[in-house]
Amino acid sequence: MKAILYMAPTLNGFIAKLGDDTGFVSKNSWKSYRQMIKKAKCMIVGSRTYKIMIEAEDLKGLEKTVVVAVSKKPFKALPKNHFVAKSPKQALQILKRQGFKSALVAGGGALNASFLKEGLIDEIFLDVEPLVLGNGIRLFAEGNFEAKLKLAGVKKLSRNEVQLHYKVLKK
Ligand SMILES: NC(=O)c1ccc[n+]([C@@H]2O[C@H](COP(=O)([O-])OP(=O)(O)OC[C@H]3O[C@@H](n4cnc5c(N)ncnc54)[C@H](OP(=O)(O)O)[C@@H]3O)[C@@H](O)[C@H]2O)c1
Numbered sequence: 507m508k509a510i511l512y513m514a515p516t517l518n519g520f521i522a523k524l525g526d527d528t529g530f531v532s533k534n535s536w537k538s539y540r541q542m543i544k545k546a547k548c549m550i551v552g553s554r555t556y557k558i559m560i561e562a563e564d565l566k567g568l569e570k571t572v573v574v575a576v577s578k579k580p581f582k583a584l585p586k587n588h589f590v591a592k593s594p595k596q597a598l599q600i601l602k603r604q605g606f607k608s609a610l611v612a613g614g615g616a617l618n619a620s621f622l623k624e625g626l627i628d629e630i631f632l633d634v635e636p637l638v639l640g641n642g643i644r645l646f647a648e649g650n651f652e653a654k655l656k657l658a659g660v661k662k663l664s665r666n667e668v669q670l671h672y673k674v675l676k677k
Contacts, residue, residue, distance in 0.1 A: 507598045508608035509550075509626050511618060512542050513645055514633040520642035521615055526558060534663045535633040539612075542631070543568055546610040550597045552617030553577035574600050574609075576617055594621045619647040622674075630655065630672040633663060 514528075514535040515521050522528045543549050549571060551559065556575035559565055565573070573588045574597040575581065581590045591597035594617070601609045611621055621627050632645075659671035 507602045507606070508628045509598065509611050509621060510542075510546070510608060510629045510631065511611045511621070511627050512539060512631045513613055513618070514539065514635055515645045516635050516637040516639050516642075518638050519645045520639045521613060521645050522643040523639060524642055526554075526643070530635050530637045532633070532635060532664065532667055534667060535635065538633060538663060538669065540568065543571055543610055543612070546571075546606075546608060548572040548574070548601050548604075548606050549610045549612045550574045550576060550591075550594075550601070550617070551612050552614050552620075553579070553581075555612065555614040555617070572601065572604060572606070576620070594624055594626050598626065615644045615647045618645060619649050619651070622646060622653050623649055623651040625653075625677065627653070627674050629658070630670075630674065632670045632672075634668050634670060636666045 513521055514531045516530065553575050574591050576591050576594060576597050578592055589600050591600055598609060611627065654675040655672040656675055658673045661669040663669050
């Protein structure tokens with residue numbers, strides 16, 4: 507099962523300001539992100555990102571997408587194509603059982619770090635937003651891990667934005 511991480515970080519690797527403001531993510535990046543979700547037909551998110559997306563109605567137009575929220579806690583009512591997994595591995599198993607061969611891992615920082623730490627990420631797409639922040643939520647939450655990457659592509663999304671594509675080198 508292939509796992510592809512897709513994020514829109516600032517130049518210095520923050521995916522949200524303190525207080526969860528992601529207003530710096532450009533329209534082009536959102537468009538590209540939604541296209542990627544539609545292509546994957548499934549996505550995995552951390553419980554915080556899941557709740558934020560539901561509240562902000564970010565999944566409007568993506569009702570057919572199979573969504574797995576990763577959380578150690580039970581959730582109440584969920585649409586029938588939304589699931590809760592207790593770990594990154596379980597999230598991938600749920601999607602594998604449904605016939606998916608690859609999954610989009612879509613944040614946030616704590617979930618990204620959990621996946622990377624367990625060696626479960628195969629590819630990374632980053633839409634680098636033209637902004638530097640002094641603090642905020644990191645692309646990968648702090649932890650004791652390391653991953654070596656190979657640059658697989660660079661695409662210009664707009665005059666002000668590039669998309670970096672990396673393959674994760676397996677140990
Ligand atoms: N710019 C972007 O591209 C982008 C994309 C996505 C999200 N974001 C932003 O990122 C922020 C959220 O990131 P975050 O780091 O605070 O939260 P998060 O990663 O979305 O969610 C964290 C939660 O995920 C669960 N989790 C993570 N690792 C786990 C593991 N190994 N096993 C079981 N559960 C695990 C835990 O849920 P429980 O506590 O429920 O157990 C944890 O509290 C938001 O501001 C969001 O808007 C930005």
